[in-house]
Every structure is written in C-alpha cells, then in structure tokens.
Amino acid sequence: DQQVKQNSPSLSVQEGRISILNCDYTNSMFDYFLWYKKYPAEGPTFLISISSIKDKNEDGRFTVFLNKSAKHLSLHIVPSQPGDSAVYFCAASGFNRDDKIIFGKGTRLHILP
Amino acid sequence: DTEVTQTPKHLVMGMTNKKSLKCEQHMGHRAMYWYKQKAKKPPELMFVYSYEKLSINESVPSRFSPECPNSSLLNLHLHALQPEDSALYLCASSREIPPTTEAFFGQGTRLTVV
Numbered sequence: 180d181q182q183v184k185q186n187s188p189s190l191s192v193q194e195g196r197i198s199i200l201n202c203d204y205t206n207s208m209f210d211y212f213l214w215y216k217k218y219p220a221e222g223p224t225f226l227i228s229i230s231s232i233k234d235k236n237e238d239g240r241f242t243v244f245l246n247k248s249a250k251h252l253s254l255h256i257v258p259s260q261p262g263d264s265a266v267y268f269c270a271a272s273g274f275n276r277d278d279k280i281i282f283g284k285g286t287r288l289h290i291l292p
Numbered sequence: 293d294t295e296v297t298q299t300p301k302h303l304v305m306g307m308t309n310k311k312s313l314k315c316e317q318h319m320g321h322r323a324m325y326w327y328k329q330k331a332k333k334p335p336e337l338m339f340v341y342s343y344e345k346l347s348i349n350e351s352v353p354s355r356f357s358p359e360c361p362n363s364s365l366l367n368l369h370l371h372a373l374q375p376e377d378s379a380l381y382l383c384a385s386s387r388e389i390p391p392t393t394e395a396f397f398g399q400g401t402r403l404t405v406v
Contacts, residue, residue, distance in 0.1 A: 213394060222296070222382050222397030223335065268334055279348065280325075280395060282334035 182206045183271050185283035193291050198256040200286050202269030205250065209271040213280065214243060214254045217266045226267075227254070256288075264290045298383050298398035306406055307373060313401045315366040315383030321396070323389040324366040326358060327382040329400070335382055341366060342389050373405045 184203045192198040202212075210231040215223035229236040229243045229252065236243050242255045256263055269283040296317045305311050315324065323342050327335035340348035341360040349358075355377075357369040366383055380402050386395040 215397075220380075220400075220402070222298075222384075222400045225394035225396065228394060279337055279340070282336075284334050285332075 181284075182209075183269055183281050183283040185267075185269050185286050187286050188284070189287040189289065191289040191291055192259045194261060195258045198254075198259045198263065198288055198290070200254040200256075200267050200269070200288065202252045202254075202283055203250055204252075204271050206271070206273065206281075207250070208273045209281075211272045212243070212245060212252050213270040213272070214241075215268040215270060215282075216263075217268060217285070223268055259288075259290045261290050261292065264288055296383055296385055296396050296398035298381075298401050300401060301399065302402045302404075304404045304406060305370065305373065307375070309373075310369070310371045312370065313368040313381055313383075313403075315368075315398055316364055317385045317396070318364055319385065319387075319396065320363075321385035321387050322363060323386045324360065325384040325386075325395065326366070326368050327384060327397075329380045329382055339368075340389070347389070370403075373403075375405050378404045 182205050213228040214226040216226050217223045227238050227241045227243050229245050234245050245252045266285045266287050268285045270280045272280050299314045325340050326338040328338055329335045337350050338352045339358045344360045355372050359367040380400045382400045383398040384395040
C-alpha cells in the first residue's frame with residue numbers, strides 16, 4: 180500500500196515556465212514533508228520541506244504548498260531552468276517517532292529549451 | 293562540510309564474496325540510514341541507526357549486516373548476496389530522528405552481484 184503517491188511518472192515543461200509537481204499521501208499521521216531531487220547515478224539531494232503546521236514554504240525558485248484536508252502537496256518551480264531536469268521525490272515522515280522517510284515513486288521532470 | 297561520503301562508488305562482487313560498503317559524515321548527525329534503490333524505483337529504507345544503535349531493521353535479509361563503529365561511520369557488510377541484490381545503495385544522515393530536518397544523502401554505491 181503506497182502511502183506517498185506521485186501519480187505523474189513524468190512531466191515536460193518549457194524553460195522559463197512554472198513546473199508543478201504533485202504528491203498525495205494517505206497517512207494522516209505524517210507531519211513533515213520533503214522534496215528531493217535526484218540526478219542519474221547520484222544520491223537524492225534535499226530541496227525543500229514543510230511542516231504540517233504550515234501551508235506554504237518558499238525558498239528561492241522553489242515553493243511547496245500543503246493542503247492537509249486534501250492530503251496533497253505540490254512543488255512549484257518558477258522559473259524552470261534546464262538544470263531542473265531530474266527526478267523529483269516527494270517524501271513524508273511521521274509524528275509518531277517512526278524514524279522513517281517514506282518516498283513516493285518520483286516524477287521525472289524534463290525542462291524543454 | 294555538508295557531505296555524506298560513500299565508498300566505493302562501484303562494486304562488482306560474486307555470490308560467494310564478502311565485501312563492505314562504507315559511509316562517513318562529519319556533520320555531527322546522530323541518525324544514519326541505509327537505503328536500497330533499484331532502477332526507476334524510490335529509495336527503500338533498510339536500516340536506521342540512532343546514536344550508534346540500530347533502531348530500525350526493515351526485515352532485511354541477514355546477508356546484509358550493518359555496523360556503526362562510531363557517530364561518523366556507518367558500514368554495510370555484504371555476504372553471500374544474490375544477483376537480485378544488485379542496486380544503488382544509499383547512505384543518509386540527519387540531525388535527529390524522526391527526520392524532521394532534511395536527510396543528507398551520499399552519492400551511493402552501485403553494486404552488481406554476478
């Protein structure tokens with residue numbers, strides 16, 4: 180049973196436009212959400228996170244929005260740049276000291292010139 | 293220093309071999325993790341160490357044996373692996389558990405079992 184779902188395996192966006200990556204979760208005990216970016220043959224790199232007490236967190240070109248009632252979060256990248264082409268993983272961890280980061284399956288983002 | 297260093301980067305081993313993967317961080321993080329990632333799949337948690345003690349073992353077969361000699365080092369000892377164990381093995385660390393701060397990942401060890 181997938182607790183963190185990224186339903187779009189891939190996404191193509193024109194350079195300069197906004198990229199929106201979506202993530203849904205099923206476990207209401209999750210209280211911390213993270214986005215990681217991964218290039219081929221490299222480990223994931225942390226991008227941005229959000230606590231469940233917030234609905235928005237912004238860091239430069241990256242903004243994460245959290246809608247707790249819908250159990251949905253999204254990552255916005257504005258403007259999209261060629262170096263943003265990578266696989267993006269949504270991840271979640273729980274308040275119950277579960278010690279785990281649960282990853283979604285990832286969305287491959289292609290930034291088109 | 294915000295790096296998690298993993299060695300070796302690539303490893304090819306036979307099914308009867310014994311080898312070890314190494315991971316090192318000097319960020320003072322007290323939680324360290326081993327993940328396994330197959331192609332086009334998300335990372336799967338294997339082990340969590342908290343303050344040098346094993347806190348989570350995700351039902352990993354005994355042919356994988358973790359070790360945390362000190363707060364900066366994490367090893368994964370491999371013995372009698374199967375070809376299906378071929379994957380990218382990722383080490384990560386975080387300041388605390390649960391990981392309410394970001395986990396820093398190493399570049400991974402690409403393991404091929406022949």
